[in-house]
Amino acid sequence: MTQDHLDTQLTHLGENRAAHKGAVVPPIFQNSLFTFESWDAIDSAFDDRIKNPIYSRGTNPTVRLVEDKLAAMAGGEMARLFASGMAAISSAILHCIGPGDHVVTIRNVYGPTQNLLSRYLVEKMGISVTFVSGEDPAEWEAAITDRTRLFYLESPSSAVFSLQDIPAVAAIAKAHGIRTILDNTWATPVFQKPLAMGIDLEVHSASKYLGGHSDFVAGAIVGSEADLRSIALREYELLGGKMAPFEAWLMLRSFRTMTMRMRQHRENARVVAEWLETHPRVRRVRWPGLASFPQAELARRQMTGFSGLMGFTLDTDDLAAIKRFFDALRLFLRGVSWGGHESLIYAPAISYLKELTPERFAALGISAGDMRISVGLEDPRDLLADLEQAFAAMG
Numbered sequence: 001m002t003q004d005h006l007d008t009q010l011t012h013l014g015e016n017r018a019a020h021k022g023a024v025v026p027p028i029f030q031n032s033l034f035t036f037e038s039w040d041a042i043d044s045a046f047d048d049r050i051k052n053p054i055y056s057r058g059t060n061p062t063v064r065l066v067e068d069k070l071a072a073m074a075g076g077e078m079a080r081l082f083a084s085g086m087a088a089i090s091s092a093i094l095h096c097i098g099p100g101d102h103v104v105t106i107r108n109v110y111g112p113t114q115n116l117l118s119r120y121l122v123e124k125m126g127i128s129v130t131f132v133s134g135e136d137p138a139e140w141e142a143a144i145t146d147r148t149r150l151f152y153l154e155s156p157s158s159a160v161f162s163l164q165d166i167p168a169v170a171a172i173a174k175a176h177g178i179r180t181i182l183d184n185t186w187a188t189p190v191f192q193k194p195l196a197m198g199i200d201l202e203v204h205s206a207s208k209y210l211g212g213h214s215d216f217v218a219g220a221i222v223g224s225e226a227d228l229r230s231i232a233l234r235e236y237e238l239l240g241g242k243m244a245p246f247e248a249w250l251m252l253r254s255f256r257t258m259t260m261r262m263r264q265h266r267e268n269a270r271v272v273a274e275w276l277e278t279h280p281r282v283r284r285v286r287w288p289g290l291a292s293f294p295q296a297e298l299a300r301r302q303m304t305g306f307s308g309l310m311g312f313t314l315d316t317d318d319l320a321a322i323k324r325f326f327d328a329l330r331l332f333l334r335g336v337s338w339g340g341h342e343s344l345i346y347a348p349a350i351s352y353l354k355e356l357t358p359e360r361f362a363a364l365g366i367s368a369g370d371m372r373i374s375v376g377l378e379d380p381r382d383l384l385a386d387l388e389q390a391f392a393a394m395g
């Protein structure tokens with residue numbers, strides 16, 4: 001589907017305005033259950049309890065409308081929305097693996113995903129995990145054992161923005177009968193289509209750009225109808241991490257402007273990244289859209305655009321000066337998460353210094369001067385002015 005058709009679909013696909021008195025925005029099905037005229041009517045609804053709404057832990061029409069639009073956006077046959085990105089990720093992983101299986105993933109995978117794989121599922125299901133840098137497809141192939149059932153990718157990774165060669169890694173997996181999941185939160189389906197590159201399941205934290213307004217937490221899985229039907233009847237219904245109708249309705253609102261928002265995030269991020277790169281107080285900038293990005297060629301091959309989350313390193317290791325910069329910002333708000341309309345800053349060291357020994361911290365290649373910013377939709381001239389006055393405050 002071309003981007004033009006996508007814009008039209010985000011407005012019109014699956015809408016049934018005639019059924020709702022012509023309301024241009026669909027009403028919210030804010031109900032737990034659906035009632036029926038007869039025994040036979042309930043009986044036939046149960047013939048397909050994914051398509052037919054019976055109880056909102058399974059299927060809700062407001063949620064389904066947004067799932068259909070997301071499936072179209074990502075080029076998948078079917079999508080399911082979840083209560084959070086982690087509910088989607090844990091369900092997708094459990095769909096693919098069983099006790100004793102082996103998983104290969106990247107070293108810098110999103111923190112809670114890393115904990116889920118390397119601690120929780122090791123303790124609960126006896127799985128084993130191999131971490132690779134992920135940048136060379138040969139690493140994935142070399143990590144395969146006779147128990148390997150899953151390659152879990154995150155490209156670009158939200159921690160250090162490293163990329164995996166998606167078609168190459170997916171092809172290796174297919175050749176060995178291994179399933180693949182890719183966390184596409186950073187690029188969004190607007191800029192990257194993992195399913196078309198051979199990935200089985202695309203997962204999202206919809207709390208970031210799919211929501212885009214920092215007003216709800218949600219997640220999603222997109223893939224084939226066979227996979228998604230199995231997930232809908234097993235992980236979705238049995239673990240119960242379902243999407244709320246009101247949040248789905250907010251996400252529908254967000255979808256109306258999805259491609260315009262992503263274009264503006266991309267343009268603003270480019271202005272900020274290129275300016276930071278030339279700034280004397282900045283040691284280096286990590287943003288896949290920069291010509292200087294180490295995997296720039298791969299980034300251009302598998303993405304059609306770049307979102308607004310980036311990293312940069314201040315030119316000092318003096319924690320007091322770093323804190324002065326961080327605290328002086330006025331428009332960049334200090335907080336976790338990203339992908340909303342507002343610009344944000346976070347220093348990974350704040351969490352890592354609490355959780356890790358100084359040696360482990362140093363081994364991760366992260367320093368106290370590493371900043372992560374989410375470039376929002378404000379006028380980029382104001383964002384540059386805000387950064388400039390904060391650099392001046394460092395002393």
Ligand SMILES: *Cc1c(COP(=O)(O)O)cnc(C)c1O
Pocket residue numbers: 084085086087110154158183185186204205206207208217218219
């Ligand atoms: C935020 C995030 C998640 C988790 O999503 P939640 O909605 O917070 O549960 C997963 N992956 C990435 C890359 C994220 O940034």
